[in-house]
Amino acid sequence: xxIKSADFVMSNSDVAKCPNEPLPEYAFIGRSNVGxxxxxxxxxxxxxxxxxxxxxxxxxxxxxxxxxENWFLVDLPGYGYAKVSRxxxxxxxxxxxxYFLQREQLVCSFVLIDIRHxxxxxxxxxxxxxxxxxxxxxxxxxKADKLKPLAIEKHVENYINELLSGAWExxxxxxxxxxxxxxxxxxxxxxIDGINLQFFExxxx
Ligand code: GTP
Ligand code: MG
Numbered sequence: 001x002x003i004k005s006a007d008f009v010m011s012n013s014d015v016a017k018c019p020n021e022p023l024p025e026y027a028f029i030g031r032s033n034v035g036x037x038x039x040x041x042x043x044x045x046x047x048x049x050x051x052x053x054x055x056x057x058x059x060x061x062x063x064x065x066x067x068x069e070n071w072f073l074v075d076l077p078g079y080g081y082a083k084v085s086r087x088x089x090x091x092x093x094x095x096x097x098x099y100f101l102q103r104e105q106l107v108c109s110f111v112l113i114d115i116r117h118x119x120x121x122x123x124x125x126x127x128x129x130x131x132x133x134x135x136x137x138x139x140x141x142x143k144a145d146k147l148k149p150l151a152i153e154k155h156v157e158n159y160i161n162e163l164l165s166g167a168w169e170x171x172x173x174x175x176x177x178x179x180x181x182x183x184x185x186x187x188x189x190x191x192i193d194g195i196n197l198q199f200f201e202x203x204x205x
Contacts, residue, residue: 032079034112079096141159
């Protein structure tokens with residue numbers, strides 16, 4: 001898929017105020033600093049469409065970007081950011097939770113995982129919660145430029161085995177990416193294209 005246009009549409013903290021067009025959308029979620037915003041920029045080949053930062057906690061709202069005039073990428077705040085107060089955490093959780101539970105246009109959530117780390121409870125719990133609520137997701141391993149090819153393979157295998165030894169009977173769809181080295185771009189866009197096609201086929205009927 002070619003990216004012909006990528007436009008920022010709006011930011012907000014209320015799912016009811018998100019764009020109301022019936023277009024498919026893809027949300028990026030994961031720990032703070034895992035590279036959600038960077039990946040949106042890499043996919044769209046726009047340097048600073050989504051705001052990035054070396055410090056965790058940069059993205060604070062639900063941000064909609066309209067791609068090729070007919071689907072959305074959604075940049076979300078990260079979870080697991082220790083410096084946010086308990087009160088802010090509760091508010092964050094509520095509007096993000098509402099987004100996932102209420103957003104009918106959400107066709108796939110991408111859960112981003114830093115490929116260098118061992119499986120973390122917060123991510124495993126979040127995927128479990130998505131599964132329990134019937135919200136489709138795929139895993140995106142980020143920052144693959146930080147590891148050598150053999151280590152990448154080993155880390156992915158280890159992660160998938162952890163899921164299979166827990167609640168998952170099948171390995172979720174997963175991708176290996178690097179925003180700085182542009183790894184995984186074609187695979188992800190192809191995956192999105194496939195889901196978009198299904199979405200528009202189903203809505204035609
Ligand atoms: P929050 O909005 O705070 O939740 O963070 P985020 O997940 O959106 O992360 P962001 O894209 O802002 O990136 C965080 C840091 O990781 C930045 O310093 C990026 O330059 C760096 N980073 C992101 N992707 C990659 C990557 O593929 N490789 C490397 N080496 N660094 C990356
Ligand atoms: Mg961000």
